[in-house]
Amino acid sequence: MSTTTAAQLRGARVSGGRGVPGALAGVLLGAAVLLPADPAWAVDRRDLQNVEQELSRQKAEGERLRREAASAQEEARSLSSQMVDLARRIQDQEEALSALEKRLSALKREEQSIRDALARRQDQTVGVLVAAQRLALRPAETLLAQPTSPSDTVRVAILLREAIPHIRRNADALTSQLGALHHLDTAIRAQRAQIRSTGDKIRSQHVALQTLTRDKQSRVQDLRRRSKDVEQRMGSLTREASDMRDLLRRLDEEKELQAREEASRRAAQQARDEAVRKAAEAQQATGTKPDSGQATVFVPPPPPAPDPSSAARPFSGARGALVSPARGDTVASWGQKLETGETVKGLRIATRFEAQVVALYDGQVVFAGPFKGYGNLLIVDHGEGYHSLLAGLGRIDVSVGQSLTAGEPAGIMPASTVSSAPPVLYVELRRKGQPINPLPWLSASKGSTSG
Structure with a gap:
């Protein structure tokens, strides 16, 4: 018999010759697999060598699976980082969009204020211009024939002389306000265009985020499947909890219960692993075939992913x-x-x-x-x-x-x-x-x- 170390045969206990490969196919499930053994078959050196080789291959496969699991966890962390960054950009855009909308509202209020002022000035100016136009249509000599005293005529002349600069100032103010209104109109159009652009960016980033979310969710489907029972219990807790404090207390109790169940499950698994290991070492030391009618082939499963x-x-x-x-x-x-x-x-x-x-x-x-x-x-x-x-x-x-x-x-x-x-x-x-x-x-x- 070739030299076989206890470490190489750890977790392996077999009987049968050509039936071994069929049994070892179940090793991929990462659990103990029980197969019927033919009592007529003997465990010889060649069988043990075959088992050693198959166990070596399975160990390599287990290492590969562990590397893939570690890689998947790293990819999940990378996806989380990308999602955090993208969510931050979305929130920045939302904040910018809110600021743009507030600025647009302020511009609209300013525009309305200028329009109201223009309307008031227009009414005043129209009255003055109508009066001036009527006077302009009369010949100057007719003013002398008016049944007014010379002092009244002088007062009218003074008023007209003062009205002309006032009309000019009003006209200049109107021109300035019209210019401001034009600039406001341009600014409002620019703000609206920027709002549309920002909205498009947010929608585009939401699409990208949804893609990342689906990608990550596809990597945690096992977690989702395992959480179905938990979600059902959460539904029960929701119905039973009287208030938020009660709900949190029940959630903590549920968490402790799950931790105890997991610890119990691992302890039982470790006990089974230890029993199989000792049996394999005893078989190697004596070189005898198993005394039972069954053969056990065991490869410890990859360690579970750590609790996030x-x-x-x-x-x-x-x-x-x-x-x-x-x-x-x-x-x-x-x-x-x-x-x-x-x-x-x-x-x-x-x-x-x-x-x-x-x-x-x-x-x-x-x-x-x-x-x-x-x-x-x-x-x-x-x-x-x-x-x-x-x-x-x-x-x-x-x-x-x-x-x-x-x-x-x-x-x-x-x-x-x-x-x-x-x-x-x-x-x-x-x-x-x-x-x-x-x-x-x-x-x-x-x-x-x-x-």
């Missing part, structure tokens, strides 16, 4: 560094009393229709969907007991279990509202289920909302 949230940056060190989830005007802040008597426990940001919404910080999606009183709600677990809540979205583009990085697209605001008023995004931070003031956590650099 486990590699996230600590949230406690992110004070003053959170990304604003959307561009817009803050219409209600932490602690503000509303007309309804309600006290705001977060931020309310009036945005553009279909505005881009992004994640505030690294984390993992633990809830995505409608929740009583919140509309479409997204909850991201940032670790250390911190959660961010984004409510009022028109569409959520992420799913439960998905990992997000700061600034990564998470959804968009509604395309319309019942009252035609701007849509409002509600932002809330919670620590251990309790709301905290988000303002000190948000970045003061470009991208923060204006109040």
Whole structure:
């Protein structure tokens, strides 16, 4: 028998000769495979050599799969980075578009003011010009024949002399205002053209972002499939939770339950692996065939991908560094009393229709969907007991279990509202289920909302 090390035969326990290749095909599934063994077959040196060679090939295949998994993770990180950059550009364009529209409104108001002033001046000037025209049609000698005193005639002459410069000044003012009106008209047309161009850029970038989103989503289909059961449990939690604090408590309990189940599953798998390894080593040491009527061929599966949230940056060190989830005007802040008597426990940001919404910080999606009183709600677990809540979205583009990085697209605001008023995004931070003031956590650099 050729020399066979325990490491080479680790995880392998076989019987049978020509039946071995069929059994080894199941190794690709990364789990223990049980095959019927012919008691008449003996395990000889040639069989063990074949097993060694096949195990070597399978180890190489496992390494290749692990490299591909690492490459896929790197591509996913690259896609996330591209999506963050593109979402930031979209938000910049949205902010620029809002500024252009405000400037256009100001230009229109200025234009209307000039038109009103022109109308008033025109009425005054027309009256003076009509009077002057009537006087001009009369010969000068007829003025002397008017039944007026010489002093009245002098006064009329003085008034006419004073009226001429006034008419000229009015004419000059009208000319100036007409010129300003022309410039305003040109500026308004330019603003409208720029608004159209910016709108086209936003639409184009949204298309590019949707392409990246689909690309990334295609790479996390396994995660989506695994999250179906989780999403069903989330639906059950939504129905059972009485309020937001209760929902977050239930989400934390669900997270702990999943962690215990995963730890139990891994412990059981490790126990099975260890039993198979010891059996293979014992078989190698004795050189005897297995005493059971079955043969076990095992290759440990590639290690599972790390939990995306486990590699996230600590949230406690992110004070003053959170990304604003959307561009817009803050219409209600932490602690503000509303007309309804309600006290705001977060931020309310009036945005553009279909505005881009992004994640505030690294984390993992633990809830995505409608929740009583919140509309479409997204909850991201940032670790250390911190959660961010984004409510009022028109569409959520992420799913439960998905990992997000700061600034990564998470959804968009509604395309319309019942009252035609701007849509409002509600932002809330919670620590251990309790709301905290988000303002000190948000970045003061470009991208923060204006109040």
